Amino acid sequence: MGETEEKTKPEPAGSGSHVPGSFQQILKLTRAQFQEYLASRRFVILLGIVAMIGLIITAVVGAFHDRAFLHALVSSPLAFYGSFWGGAASFVIVLSAVFFGGDAIAGEFQNKTGYFLMGLPIRRTTIYVGKYIAALLASICVLFVFFLIILANGVYYFGGDALPWQFGPSLLLSIIYLVAVLSTTFLFSSLFKTSAYGFVLTAILFIIGFSLLQDVVQSILDYQPWMVISYASSAIGGVFGTATDPCTGAVINTINWGLNGIYGIPGGPAARAGCPATGGPREALLSGPTWTPGIAEAVVIMVGYFVITSIVGLLSFEREEFA
Amino acid sequence: MTHPSIECVQLTKNFGTFTALSRLDLKLEGAKCVGFLGPNGAGKTTALKMLTDMIFPSSGECFINGINVREERKKALAEAGVLIESPEIYPSLTPRQALEMVCDLRGVPQNLRRDRIEEVLSEVKMQDWVDKRFGKFSKGMKQRINIAAALVHDPGVVILDEPATGLDPRGMAEVRDIVRGLKRRNRLIFMSSHILQEVTDVCDEVALIDKGKLLFYDTLSNVTSKFxxxxxxxxxxxxxxxxxxxxxxxxxxxxxxxxxxxxxxxxxxxxxxxxxxxxxxxxxxxxxxxxxxxxxxxxxxxxxxxxxxxxxxxx
Structure with a gap:
């Protein structure tokens, strides 16, 4: 055996360690993972993309705000925030979710960072949730930067006092949408062991796939696309819901807080074609062939996506082997 | 003090029709170093991964200090130090941050952390790199930090999967010194290795597997005289x-x-x-x-x- 062992008095192992509860571990893992995201190259790249989007909006509005095609959008704070925040926030959210969630779980396998965590006394659920919260916080940071850019533009054109109250609910909706989109990207990421697959699949799904599906369901199948998450995202802009009455020229509130979507778009071409003698002003301003979700309906869809994809994603990760 | 122990009972792993490990029965108990030998694809890493709940048995069970790993992973791994497959550490972290995260997640008391981190970093000869980011580290340097991470909470059971991977000859010798140090502190070390010299130098017992089956498990001297x-x-x-x-x-x-x-x-x-x-x-x-x-x-x-x-x- 070669070696003469010098046996000493047994020392207790463990340095008095006491493994923290899962909630504490989630917080600790979230903090570490969030710092990792903030220091990562992808965070800088994403901030660059968002800044670019903001700059393009600023430049286009600055250069063409007196032209007819943009004039309506900058005619009131509601129209401005509804168009530029409501229109672009969901895209920023999807980008963030793809950047931070697309390979969040798959990357643990491919980059072998998962082996570092899996050797620790920590539940798989804790790892999943910790990474999810960290990705959510990083995405919120990016969204906040975009919010500041839009806000700066709005304040420049309309002043600080003109911030509409609808911005509050819209921000809230955008956070809920982010929560749902991110949990969906985490689910897809948990199905793969290769970062590229998770990243590409989520990117294709959210940038093209869901929009295409929404169009197919509502335009070809002529069915309300309540099962498509991108459909719910239009509530982020819909909460600013105003349209100009084609008959009277008055700005009319078109917000639908309800659980039922409406067939049509406020102020669409069919609405402009004629002034109906009967019916409420909201209905008068709607035109097909697309659906507009009610705010409560959109929240239900987003929460539904979050709950279902979180459960399936967690179950998938619980069963995933680091083979 | 209870004896540290590792036990595999009829541990089997199938990947489709391929049997990577077949009915492994192995009980390691007490303070010693056990070398786990076998050619590539023999089932060593498969067994160690099941012992640490990274993959799941097709049948059979494994225990660390009597705790079923599959049923109570968190409790079972609490007293184990694990190094499997040369993991990567988040590139933006420094060794100090990574080890602090490990201490955080393992619940190493605050008043002991600083000393423990400095102690293990010095043991793996990485004290001069404590605040440099992993992104700039070589494979061998990362492996040293992985070893430090497995030992920072002073575990009673240490499971090492080819710990000398990526290390230069001096690094290999240092790993052997670390294992000897663990033996002196009465820890149970279960270590897979391809390096027979390493096993001869530091292990008290050897288990040899091939094609998923255990060929023998005995003390090194018995094995040498018997075979x-x-x-x-x-x-x-x-x-x-x-x-x-x-x-x-x-x-x-x-x-x-x-x-x-x-x-x-x-x-x-x-x-x-x-x-x-x-x-x-x-x-x-x-x-x-x-x-x-x-x-x-x-x-x-x-x-x-x-x-x-x-x-x-x-x-």
């Missing part, structure tokens, strides 16, 4: 060349010696009958011959011979 043609073998180092043929005959004629081969002018290989007392007698007789005996050791290649013999039986 090496039934006769113990020793190498004798000399301070001067042996001389003529008659001296060699004299050695061959010593009691218990069954064969004698001159490997080099200053090195003999002897096979002899009997146990430790016969070996003691043989040493005394060799000294009496005044041929300049300066060392008496188990041949470095003994384990290798046994390893190759046992593995080729399965082919």
């Amino acid at each position: 090496a043609d039934g006769a113990p073998t020793i190498d004798v180092g000399l301070s001067r060349p042996l001389g003529d043929e008659s001296t060699l005959k004299q050695v061959e004629g010593l009691t218990g010696v069954t064969s004698c081969v001159l490997l080099e002018p200053k090195r003999l290989r002897l096979k002899f009958k009997g146990g430790p007392s016969a070996q003691e007698q043989l040493l005394a007789s060799l000294v009496e011959l005044k041929i300049g005996v300066i060392t008496l050791s188990e041949p470095e290649s003994a384990l290798e011979e046994i390893y190759l013999k046992q593995i080729s039986k399965g082919d």
Whole structure:
């Protein structure tokens, strides 16, 4: 055996360690993972993309705000925030979710960072949730930067006092949408062991796939696309819901807080074609062939996506082997 | 203090129709170092991954300190230090941050953390790199930090999957020193390795598997005497060349010696009958011959011979 062992008095192992509860571990893992995201190259790249989007909006509005095609959008704070925040926030959210969630779980396998965590006394659920919260916080940071850019533009054109109250609910909706989109990207990421697959699949799904599906369901199948998450995202802009009455020229509130979507778009071409003698002003301003979700309906869809994809994603990760 | 233990009961893993590990029964208990040997694809890493709940058994169970790993992963791994598959650490972290995260997640008391982190970093000779980011580290440097991460909470059970991977010869020697240190502190170490010299140097026992099946598990000395043609073998180092043929005959004629081969002018290989007392007698007789005996050791290649013999039986 070669070696003469010098046996000493047994020392207790463990340095008095006491493994923290899962909630504490989630917080600790979230903090570490969030710092990792903030220091990562992808965070800088994403901030660059968002800044670019903001700059393009600023430049286009600055250069063409007196032209007819943009004039309506900058005619009131509601129209401005509804168009530029409501229109672009969901895209920023999807980008963030793809950047931070697309390979969040798959990357643990491919980059072998998962082996570092899996050797620790920590539940798989804790790892999943910790990474999810960290990705959510990083995405919120990016969204906040975009919010500041839009806000700066709005304040420049309309002043600080003109911030509409609808911005509050819209921000809230955008956070809920982010929560749902991110949990969906985490689910897809948990199905793969290769970062590229998770990243590409989520990117294709959210940038093209869901929009295409929404169009197919509502335009070809002529069915309300309540099962498509991108459909719910239009509530982020819909909460600013105003349209100009084609008959009277008055700005009319078109917000639908309800659980039922409406067939049509406020102020669409069919609405402009004629002034109906009967019916409420909201209905008068709607035109097909697309659906507009009610705010409560959109929240239900987003929460539904979050709950279902979180459960399936967690179950998938619980069963995933680091083979 | 309860004895640290690792136990596999009928542990089996199938990947589709391929059986990576078949009914492994292994019980390791007490303070010692057990080498886990086997060729590539033998099932070593598969077994270690099941022991740490990274993959799941098709059937059978495994326990660390009597706790079922699959049912209570968190509790089972609380007292274990684990290094499997040379993990990567988040590139933006520094060794200090990574080890603090490990301490955080393992619940190492705040007042001990600083000292423990400095202690393990010094043990793996990485104290000068404590605040540099991992992104700039070589494979060997990362592996040193992985070893530190497995030991920072001073575990009672240490599971190491080829810990010397990526290390230079000096690093390998340092790993051996670390394992010896753990043995002195009465820890149970279960270590897979391809490096037979490493196993011979630091392990008390060896388990050999091939094609998913355990071929043997015994103490290193038992294995060497049991499988090496039934006769113990020793190498004798000399301070001067042996001389003529008659001296060699004299050695061959010593009691218990069954064969004698001159490997080099200053090195003999002897096979002899009997146990430790016969070996003691043989040493005394060799000294009496005044041929300049300066060392008496188990041949470095003994384990290798046994390893190759046992593995080729399965082919």
